[in-house]
Amino acid sequence: KQEVTQIPAALSVPEGENLVLNCSFTDSAIYNLQWFRQDPGKGLTSLLLIQSSQREQTSGRLNASLDKSSGRSTLYIAASQPGDSATYLCAVRPDNQGGKLIFGQGTELSVKP
Amino acid sequence: NAGVTQTPKFQVLKTGQSMTLQCAQDMNHEYMSWYRQDPGMGLRLIHYSVGAGITDQGEVPNGYNVSRSTTEDFPLRLLSAAPSQTSVYFCASSYSAGLYAFFGQGTRLTVV
Numbered sequence: 005k006q007e008v009t010q011i012p013a014a015l016s017v018p019e020g021e022n023l024v025l026n027c028s029f030t031d032s033a034i035y036n037l038q039w040f041r042q043d044p045g046k047g048l049t050s051l052l053l054i055q056s057s058q059r060e061q062t063s064g065r066l067n068a069s070l071d072k073s074s075g076r077s078t079l080y081i082a083a084s085q086p087g088d089s090a091t092y093l094c095a096v097r098p099d100n101q102g103g104k105l106i107f108g109q110g111t112e113l114s115v116k117p
Numbered sequence: 118n119a120g121v122t123q124t125p126k127f128q129v130l131k132t133g134q135s136m137t138l139q140c141a142q143d144m145n146h147e148y149m150s151w152y153r154q155d156p157g158m159g160l161r162l163i164h165y166s167v168g169a170g171i172t173d174q175g176e177v178p179n180g181y182n183v184s185r186s187t188t189e190d191f192p193l194r195l196l197s198a199a200p201s202q203t204s205v206y207f208c209a210s211s212y213s214a215g216l217y218a219f220f221g222q223g224t225r226l227t228v229v
Contacts, residue, residue, distance in 0.1 A: 035214050047207060048160075048220040055215065093159070095218075102214025103148050103167045104175065109159040 006031045006098055010108035017084055018116050025079040025111045027094035032072050035097040039068050039079050042091045042110070051092075052079070056099070084115045119143050123208050123221035130198040130228045138193040138224050140208030146219075148211045149191040153177065153204040154223075160207065166191055198228045 007030045017023050027037070036055045040048040052061045052068040054077065060069040067080040077094055091112045095105040124139045142149065150165035152175075162175030164183040172183050180202060182194040191210075195202060205225050211218040 038218060040220075047222040048209075050217045050219065053217050095160075097214055103150060103165040103173065104162055105150065105152075105160075105209070105218060106162070107152075107160040109157065 006034075006096065006106050008094060008096055008106050008108040010092075010094060010111050012111060013109065014112040014114075016114040016116065019084060019086060021084050021115075023081050023084055023113075025081070025092050025113070027077040027079070027108055029075045029077075029096050029106075031098065032075055033099040034072065035099050035102055037068075037070055037077050037094060037096050038105070039066075039077075040093045040095065042093060044090075048093065081113075084113075086115045086117050089113055089115050121208055121210050121219050121221040123206075123224050125224060126222065127225050128227070130195070130226065132198060132200060132228060134198050136195050136198065138195070138206055138208075138226075140191045140193065140221060141189050142191075142210040142219070143189065144210065144212065144219070145188060146210035146212050147188065148213065148218075149185065150175070150209050151181070151183065151191070151193045152207045152209065153202075154207060155204050163193065163206075195226075200228045202226065203228045 038053045039051040054070040065082040070077045091110045093110045095107045121142045151163040152160040166172045166185040208221045209218045
């Protein structure tokens, strides 16, 4: 059974710091991995999608990497800002079960001015 | 485009009542799914569909029914509400397995 874990559960950093959020999964048979952002009381916003054949994706100050063989992904946020404060979730699509997304529990990020 | 629209946004039910949570998307997406989000549990898959007329169970399907008669709509039915079904429910859609998933704004359900 695929399990997705995110560490740490919560993170507080001063503004301007570069930071890394971690996501690990137990079964390497994935179609892709997606990172989401969730603001309190809101829905999920897609940030980055990495296909299983890719190593990384970048969007602005965000960079996501994928090491499928070791079951790990990281989300790197450069020069963090208070507006980055939110919960970040990763989710994998299992191979041959494309209708599913399996989520980690999220990392709650707080960026202090 | 409206994207993924969920209704209602808030609902309070009494134990034993039934109701339907609505989800509609206007992006012609084949894949649709329902999740529930509970504190400390992340999002868990309830049911999903890979096209009209095709549905399957996720991780926590008990107490919920779905049907997919059209590409646009994927309603979630609570048969007999229980306090354990108090949660925030999210509907999601994507064009295919290889593309981004889009989420609705959620329905906050309280069962008393």
